[in-house]
Amino acid sequence: MSSVFASPQENGWQKWKAVWARNEALSLLVLLAGVIALFMVIEPTMRKSSVYWDLLRQVSPTMVAAVGITLLLLSGEFDLTVGSMLALTGIVIVDTFNRTDNMWLGILAGLLTGLVIGAINGTFVTVIGMESLMTTLGMMFAIRGLVYVYTNQTPIVDQNRFTQFTRLWFKNFGPVPSPIIVALVLVALAYFLATRTEFGRNTYAIGGNANAARVSGINVRRVKFTLFVISGLMASVAGLLYTAQTDTGYFNAGLGFELEVLAAVVLGGASLAGGQGNVTSTALAVLIIGTIGKGMRLMSIDTTQQLLVIGIVMLIAVYYHRIRKQTAARLTQEAYAARQAARGNVLA
Amino acid sequence: MATTTSAPLLTLAGIRKEFPGVVALAGVNFELLPGEVHALVGENGAGKSTMIKIISGLYRPDAGEMAVGGEVAEFRSPADSIARRIKVVYQELDLVPDMSVAENVFLGGYPKTPRGLVDWAALNSRTESLLAELGLDIDPGTPVGELRVAEQQLVEIARALSQQAQIVIMDEPTSALSPGEVDRLFAVIEQLQQRGVGIIYVSHKLDEIFRIADRVTVFRDGQLVTTTPIAETSIQQLVTWMVGRELSDLYPKSPAVIGEPLLRVSNVSGPGIYDLSLTVHAGEVVGIFGLMGAGINSVGRVIFGASPRTAGQVTLAGQEVGAGSPGDAMEKGLALLTENRKEDGLVLPLSVKNNMTLASLRKFATFGWLWPRQEIKESADYVNRLSIKTPSLRQQVRFLSGGNQQKVLMARWMMRDPKVLLLTEPTRGIDVGSKAEIYRLIDEMAHRGLGILFMSTEIPEILGIADRILVMREGRIVAAFGRNEATQERLVAAAASDLNDAIVEAG
Numbered sequence: 001m002s003s004v005f006a007s008p009q010e011n012g013w014q015k016w017k018a019v020w021a022r023n024e025a026l027s028l029l030v031l032l033a034g035v036i037a038l039f040m041v042i043e044p045t046m047r048k049s050s051v052y053w054d055l056l057r058q059v060s061p062t063m064v065a066a067v068g069i070t071l072l073l074l075s076g077e078f079d080l081t082v083g084s085m086l087a088l089t090g091i092v093i094v095d096t097f098n099r100t101d102n103m104w105l106g107i108l109a110g111l112l113t114g115l116v117i118g119a120i121n122g123t124f125v126t127v128i129g130m131e132s133l134m135t136t137l138g139m140m141f142a143i144r145g146l147v148y149v150y151t152n153q154t155p156i157v158d159q160n161r162f163t164q165f166t167r168l169w170f171k172n173f174g175p176v177p178s179p180i181i182v183a184l185v186l187v188a189l190a191y192f193l194a195t196r197t198e199f200g201r202n203t204y205a206i207g208g209n210a211n212a213a214r215v216s217g218i219n220v221r222r223v224k225f226t227l228f229v230i231s232g233l234m235a236s237v238a239g240l241l242y243t244a245q246t247d248t249g250y251f252n253a254g255l256g257f258e259l260e261v262l263a264a265v266v267l268g269g270a271s272l273a274g275g276q277g278n279v280t281s282t283a284l285a286v287l288i289i290g291t292i293g294k295g296m297r298l299m300s301i302d303t304t305q306q307l308l309v310i311g312i313v314m315l316i317a318v319y320y321h322r323i324r325k326q327t328a329a330r331l332t333q334e335a336y337a338a339r340q341a342a343r344g345n346v347l348a
Numbered sequence: 349m350a351t352t353t354s355a356p357l358l359t360l361a362g363i364r365k366e367f368p369g370v371v372a373l374a375g376v377n378f379e380l381l382p383g384e385v386h387a388l389v390g391e392n393g394a395g396k397s398t399m400i401k402i403i404s405g406l407y408r409p410d411a412g413e414m415a416v417g418g419e420v421a422e423f424r425s426p427a428d429s430i431a432r433r434i435k436v437v438y439q440e441l442d443l444v445p446d447m448s449v450a451e452n453v454f455l456g457g458y459p460k461t462p463r464g465l466v467d468w469a470a471l472n473s474r475t476e477s478l479l480a481e482l483g484l485d486i487d488p489g490t491p492v493g494e495l496r497v498a499e500q501q502l503v504e505i506a507r508a509l510s511q512q513a514q515i516v517i518m519d520e521p522t523s524a525l526s527p528g529e530v531d532r533l534f535a536v537i538e539q540l541q542q543r544g545v546g547i548i549y550v551s552h553k554l555d556e557i558f559r560i561a562d563r564v565t566v567f568r569d570g571q572l573v574t575t576t577p578i579a580e581t582s583i584q585q586l587v588t589w590m591v592g593r594e595l596s597d598l599y600p601k602s603p604a605v606i607g608e609p610l611l612r613v614s615n616v617s618g619p620g621i622y623d624l625s626l627t628v629h630a631g632e633v634v635g636i637f638g639l640m641g642a643g644i645n646s647v648g649r650v651i652f653g654a655s656p657r658t659a660g661q662v663t664l665a666g667q668e669v670g671a672g673s674p675g676d677a678m679e680k681g682l683a684l685l686t687e688n689r690k691e692d693g694l695v696l697p698l699s700v701k702n703n704m705t706l707a708s709l710r711k712f713a714t715f716g717w718l719w720p721r722q723e724i725k726e727s728a729d730y731v732n733r734l735s736i737k738t739p740s741l742r743q744q745v746r747f748l749s750g751g752n753q754q755k756v757l758m759a760r761w762m763m764r765d766p767k768v769l770l771l772t773e774p775t776r777g778i779d780v781g782s783k784a785e786i787y788r789l790i791d792e793m794a795h796r797g798l799g800i801l802f803m804s805t806e807i808p809e810i811l812g813i814a815d816r817i818l819v820m821r822e823g824r825i826v827a828a829f830g831r832n833e834a835t836q837e838r839l840v841a842a843a844a845s846d847l848n849d850a851i852v853e854a855g
Contacts, residue, residue, distance in 0.1 A: 198709040198716045204698060205706055211692035215654050215684065216707040216760070217675040275697045332747055334367045335739070 021328040024269045024277075028284040031320065035288055039295035046295055053175050059290035060179035061086070061238040063283055065257070066264045067183075067190045068234025070282040072227045073265060074194065076207040076274025077125060077132040079228065081117060082235040082261055084143035086254030089113050089239025091147055094156045094249035103162045110243070111236050117143065118232020122225035140258065147251045156249035169244035179241045183283075186237065190279045203227065207274025264289055267317050269325075288317070354382050355418055357515055357546040358403070358434075363412035365398050372398045375412065376572045378565065380515060380546040385537060387549045387557040387578070390567030390590055391779045392749040396550055398570075400517055403548075404436045405429035417514070435513035437504045439520045439777075445493030450475035452492050453507045478506045482536050498529035505536055516540060517548040522556060523777050526640035526805075534560050552779055554583045568592055591781060598784050599812030600791050605631045606815070608665075610799040611651075611682070611768045616660030618650035621823045624660070628768055628799035633790060635814030636803045636825075639843050643823035644803040645687050648770035651801075652677045652684040654692075665767055678707065681767035685757055685774055687803075693757050694745050701727040701741035703756050708763045730759040734789065751782025758789060768799040775809060787813055807836050819843050 020027055039046040065082045072079050093110040097103065117139070124135045158165070171178045194200040202223050205213040214220050242253060268285035270277025292313055296306045358380040365373040373395045380386050388396045401407040402414070405423035414421045416432045423429045443452045450471045451458075459470040475488040484502055492500055501521060508516050522530050537560060540547060551557055557564060558578060566573040566589040573589045607630030616624045620643040628634050638644040649655040651662055657671035670676040674684070686692045695703055704727050705712065712723040727741050734755045738748055745756055754774060761769060771790070775783045790813055794800050804810050810817055817834045819827040819842040827842035 196718050196720075198713045198718060201702060201706070201709055201718065204702070205695045208695035208697045209692070212695050213706070215652075215674055215686055215692050217678045218706075219675065271697075275695065332744070 017327065018331050021324050021331060024281045024324075025284060027320075027324050028268065028281050028288065031317070032284055032288050032291065035291050035295075039291065043295055043299050045298045049175075051294065051298070053172075053177060055287075055290055055294045056180040057169070057177035058294070059286050060177075060183035061242045062257075062261060062264060062290070063180075063183040063286045064186055064241065065235050065238040066261045066268075066282050066286050067187055067279050068231040069261055070265050070268065070270055070277055070279050071190055071194060071203065072231040073270050073272070074207045074274060074277055075203045075224050075227050076210065077224055077227065078136055079121060079132070079231045079235075080136040080140045080258045080262075081121065081143060081232070082238070083254040083257035083259075084140045084147065085114065085117060085232065085235035086239045086242055086257050087147045087249075087251055088117070088143050089236045090243035090253050091151060091156055091249040091251070093240065093243050094158050094247070097158050097160055097162060097165075098156070101160055103160075103165050106162075107165075107240065110240050111233065114232040114234070114236025114239070115229060116232075117235075118229035119225075121232065122228030125228065126221040126225045151249070151251040153251055155251065158247040161247065166244050166247050169241060179244075182237070182241060186234065187279055187283045194279055199223065199226070204275055207271075207276070209275070260289070263314055267314070267321070269321055289314075356380060357382050357417060359413075359415040360399070360403075361413045361415075363399070363402060363409045363414065365402060365407060366410050371570050373402070373409075374570045378572065378575070380548060382514075382544040382546055383541045384563065385541065385547045385549050385561045387551065387561035387564040388567065389551070389554065389557065389564060389586060390573075391781055392751060394567035394590070395570045395572075396567050397519075399567075400436065400519065400548070400550065403429065403434060403515075403517065430511065433512055433514040434517070435508035435511060435515070436517040437501065437508065437519065437521060439523060441497075441500050441504055443492045443500055443503060446491055448489050448491055449479075449486055449495070449503055449506075450488035452503055453478065453488075453510050455507070457511070474510075475506070478509050481509070482506060482539055484536075496529075497524045498526070498533070501525075501533065502536060505540070509540075513545065515546050515548070517550070519550045520552065520777060521549075522551065522553060524640075529640075530556070552777070554586055557586075558583070566590055587780060598780070598787065599809070600788050601813060602791055602795050604633070604794065604815045605797075607631050607797060610665055611801065612661075612663045613651055614661045614663075616650060616657055616662060618646060618657045619655050620646035621650055621820075624650075624825060626801075626818060626825065628801050630767075630797045630799055631794055632816065633794050633800040633802055633814050635810040635817045636801070636820055637807065637810045637817055637839050637843060638803075638805065638820035640805055642820045642843065644805065644820050645772055646823070647803055647820070648684045648686070648772045648801070652682055652770060654684065654686070678764065678766075681765075682770065683707075683761035683764055683766035683768070684770045685761060685772060687772040687776065689750070689753055689757065694753055696746040697744060699742045700731070700736070700738050700745050700748070700756055703745045704730060704759045704763065707760050711763075726763065727759075730763065734759055735785065749779075749782075751778035751785075754778055754782065754786065758786065762789075762793070766798065768801065769793065770801045770803075772803045773805065774802075775804075775806070783809070807839055810834075810839070811836065 020030065045051060069079055069082065089110045092113045093106045096106040096109040100106070121136055121139060124130045125132045167178065169179055173181065194203065202213065202218045205216070205218060206220050206223055210220055243249060264285040265277070265282050266272070267288065268277060268282035270282065289310070292310060293306065296309060301309070356379045360376055360378040363373060363376045364371065376395070376399060378399070388399070390396050398407065402409050405426040405428050408423070416434070421432055444455065453475045454471055459467040459474065461467045472488045479486055479488065482502060482505065484506070486495070486499060486503070492503060495503065505516070521533060525533060537547060549557070549561060561578045563575060563577050564581065564586065565575040566586060568590060609627045609629050611628040613624055613626050624647065626634065636644050636647060646655060650657050653669070653671060653673045653676065662669040664680045664682055667680050669680050669682065690696065695706065701724065705723050709718065712718050724741060730736070731738065731741065736752050736755045736759070738752060745753060748756065758774070774786055787809070790800055790802065802810070802814060811834060815831050817829045817839065818825050819839055821843055829838060
């Protein structure tokens with residue numbers, strides 16, 4: 001790789017800089033390691049491995065939802081309904097538990113909710129041609145309102161106490177918590193979908209230049225519709241994990257969750273204009289934000305102050321990305337100019 | 349025209365610029381005189397754009413000195429260059445489309461009332477007088493987005509005047525202009541000359557340079573080859589300097605072996621074209637010539653289904669092609685190269701390979717799962733076959749030169765093994781070396797039995813490669829010539845309508 005990119009006179013340090021600048025996931029890994037190291041120094045509890053297993057459990061709903069949003073954003077579209085979906089899925093699951101006394105029906109109903117809402121979002125955007133940011137913002141309020149009206153603002157508790165269901169959250173395989181297994185499997189699937197399939201390639205092309213994709217025979221609407229459904233489905237899986245934690249459907253679940261998810265997606269380097277980004281980086285970004293939150297909770301920093309710190313860290317992270325991307329662009333352009341000047345006569 | 353006795357506006361002495369490992373500009377000496385049009389020519393990457401970036405303050409030279417109006421100039425940023433009254437009119441214009449002409453002309457330096465508010469009356473009247481001086485009849489209140497590209501360009505020049513620019517650099521200013529508009533631009537350039545403004549004029553269109561320039565400087569491989577008065581050289585000589593050897597055959601043309609009819613278009617209408625009928629045979633190159641705005645850009649899009657077809661029938665090798673469906677057209681064996689690479693051709697953030705294989709992914713996939721090895725192998729084959737200059741298949745396509753980008757798009761469609769290829773202005777804005785290669789590819793494909801429909805606004809290439817030439821005017825085919833009966837004069841006469849004559853006169 002580096003031999004292909006490196007211009008003739010790059011020394012060791014410059015080579016490392018180029019690798020860092022050009023590899024999104026690697027640069028985030030460096031950032032994650034830095035954050036962990038920092039907390040290990042200032043907070044002794046952060047040196048225990050149990051803290052990290054716990055952290056992985058806690059970030060898994062965010063990771064699942066963020067991966068769905070990343071895929072959609074690659075095509076240039078937004079979905080802001082994930083927070084409301086977390087509440088709606090929880091309500092639907094537990095309500096179905098109580099009405100049918102069947103755990104599997106409840107889970108199925110929860111996933112179906114994601115599918116249906118995703119399809120509705122997809123229809124608005126791809127069939128009617130509405131703008132996705134505003135459409136899903138409207139849907140976000142509508143779904144939250146529906147949840148408030150339906151529950152009359154009281155939590156719905158699982159009367160059957162399905163312990164099998166709560167294991168989805170609490171069970172460990174060795175030291176590994178089950179929800180992170182679910183999340184990582186979905187990250188892997190999304191990774192292969194994005195990089196190894198025709199569908200994924202089409203997604204990147206649409207986000208990069210929808211006109212070019214259309215003229216190349218790609219069915220832009222169909223791909224986008226499918227992505228909305230995937231995003232909805234991922235949001236309901238996140239809701240499933242979240243609900244398993246308390247075995248209760250909360251009308252207030254996931255308030256502000258969509259922004260938390262979007263923050264991770266952006267920190268992961270996905271372009272809001274579409275066409276650029278990858279799911280691995282999003283997953284790493286979720287871990288970074290999770291680690292910072294966890295560290296501050298352990299240091300018993302007041303939640304109001306936490307918000308301040310997270311905000312500042314986000315700004316620093318976005319700046320870090322900008323520097324990295326600029327470096328990458330500059331290196332590529334210099335290398336290109338160098339080659340052009342070096343290659344001699346173009347017709348030779 | 350140039351008063352050679354006066355002191356130079358701009359002097360470059362021994363300017364050198366290196367990028368890691370190589371020299372992009374090797375000790376260039378250059379002079380721009382007041383009232384002079386000084387053309388820069390050279391292949392892409394020869395050093396012209398590096399030099400312009402140095403003059404405009406985007407790059408800092410590694411060695412050498414620059415002087416503006418006799419005073420040493422060391423630019424740290426474009427702002428320094430603008431402060432010394434240097435103005436660059438880029439190919440992609442940097443105007444604000446929603447703001448009025450007047451607002452754009454004085455952008456960044458509005459006339460103020462004593463209270464510090466924008467003096468709208470003065471803004472409009474001063475714009476009006478600037479436009480009048482340039483001989484332009486444009487309402488200063490019109491939003492720039494509603495103007496034609498040619499008029500927008502003139503607004504840019506008015507902006508240069510409002511900034512009292514002494515040096516104006518124009519980068520490929522005529523690439524989107526019709527002949528009438530080019531005439532008007534040239535009239536404005538002469539106006540600037542009379543005011544003593546020095547103009548650096550970058551263009552790939554050599555015939556234009558002979559119309560407008562006083563002197564020409566040729567670059568090759570970072571070296572300044574020569575600077576010469578235009579009257580003492582010829583197109584042939586310039587090309588030889590640019591490519592470093594004699595380019596004997598720009599238009600290779602093997603004897604055509606015309607086969608069965610492949611593409612039949614009957615009475616087709618759509619946005620910009622009316623009642624179009626034509627046939628393309630196997631092994632035949634059919635050219636459609638038309639002036640800017642004559643509708644030739646819509647022909648390919650409507651046949652292919654990228655724009656709606658409101659009437660008529662298209663068949664390919666006897667099979668009917670559905671209207672408005674690029675997917676169906678591709679299935680039947682059609683391919684379309686659109687006229688605007690960046691708008692609906694390339695996916696800029698994606699790699700060379702992913703751009704190439706975009707239209708033929710199905711070929712490399714089973715049930716949607718891609719097999720990268722085969723994909724990489726075939727992409728690499730095309731990179732070699734079309735001699736695409738790229739460091740790797742993973743390079744983002746945005747970093748390639750225009751000519752190489754165009755070849756990537758050619759590869760995208762060749763990979764599908766189409767029966768008929770629709771090419772809309774495939775050589776627009778690319779250098780002469782890449783042009784020659786694209787002509788060679790077209791000839792090769794026709795020789796292999798493909799049918800080619802070639803739309804262009806440039807007469808020499810149409811004459812050079814087409815077996816049959818149709819002329820389009822106002823969306824209709826108005827004349828047809830065989831290869832042997834077509835001449836430049838006949839094509840122009842057929843293509844120019846009263847409307848176009850009017851524009852020429854107005855200019």
